[in-house]
Structure formats: structure tokens, C-alpha cells
Amino acid sequence: KNEVEQSPQNLTAQEGEFITINCSYSVGISALHWLQQHPGGGIVSLFMLSSGKKKHGRLIATINIQEKHSSLHITASHPRDSAVYICAVWGGSQGNLIFGKGTKLSVKP
């Protein structure tokens, strides 16, 4: 079992739909990242959070440390949101991130 599990693996939505991507992890963490990766490979950091909820534009990220679970929500989805969304956790004492496999989102017009 991977230390970071994401669901769903693939998600197709119609423009305007509310989208939720889930992330569960099994290790102790200091912070969790939500990342966006477009075709071509570059990764952009969307959020880093260690508790509660953060919002940026149409994106909302929540984390429940006790349940070891985080969600990324996209409101009023748009075709330009189409990308792979990756959850990654950082243990604090170690240097590297541990990544989920990603959720491939496709938003149809």
C-alpha cells in the first residue's frame, strides 16, 4: 500500500461542475502539498497546509490531521483546470516529499 493514496485516479467533468479530489496518507506529516502538473511536466504548487482550510480563487484545500485526509475542491470548473493534481506529504524531519500517483482531471466544455 502506498503511503499516499489519491482518489479518483481519473476524473472527467463538465464545465461548471464542482470537483473534489481526495488524498489519504499513512505517515505522520508536518505539511501536505497540493500540486498541479500540466502536460509537459512542470509542477506548480497550489497549496501547502498543515491544518484547517485554505482558499485561492476557485480552489479550496482542506486537511484533517486526525483522519490523515485532505481534499482539493474546484468550484465552477473550467477546461483550463484540466491537469494532473498531485498530493504530496512532507514529514518535516526528512527532506523529501512523498507523492501520490496523481488524479488526472479533464474538464469538458
Added chain:
Amino acid sequence: DTGVSQDPRHKITKRGQNVTFRCDPISEHNRLYWYRQTLGQGPEFLTYFQNEAQLEKSRLLSDRFSAERPKGSFSTLEIQRTEQGDSAMYLCASSLAVGQGPGYTFGSGTRLTVV
């Protein structure tokens, strides 16, 4: 500062050849990380540096792989005697050290194709 730069963006090489990739991190970041990502998978950790010291290496980093950060600024990742299984996206990221903020910045990656 233009963020984390990686060079080249794409590399096609014949099996058995050596390749070298370069990463230029954000100048004030003292930590630099290398990750490898294969198709349909999330990135996997290879190694990281704090300044010029290589602090951790993954078991994925076989003896054909070597990474350096000689002056604590840019880093190189060399793969010797490339194999088709080395085909992947190689990602570099940088951050401040633990305790100074764990925010990461990623480069655009180097896509390696071994033919």
C-alpha cells in the same frame, strides 16, 4: 529570480550513452532535490542536498546515477550507461531548509528518452 531552471528540457539518447542534466535552484534556497517521474506515476525521490552536502539517497539511485552540487548552487545529475528503463521525467525542486519554511518550488523537468 526566475524560479528553478532545468536544462535540457528534452534529451533523447541511445542506450549505453551517458547523460548529464543541470538544475539551477532559487538562489536563496539551500536545499535541492531530484525526483524521477515515470508515465502515470507520481514523482519518486532520488536524492537531496543541503548546500553542497548530499544528505540522502534513495535506493532508486543505482551506482549508474551520480549527483553533485559542488558549490551549493546548481546541481548536476549524471546517468551512466543509460538503459531504456531510465526513460522518465527528471524533476528538480528547491526549498529553504527545514525550520525555515518547507515551501517547494519545482523546475519544469528534463524528459529523458532512451532509445
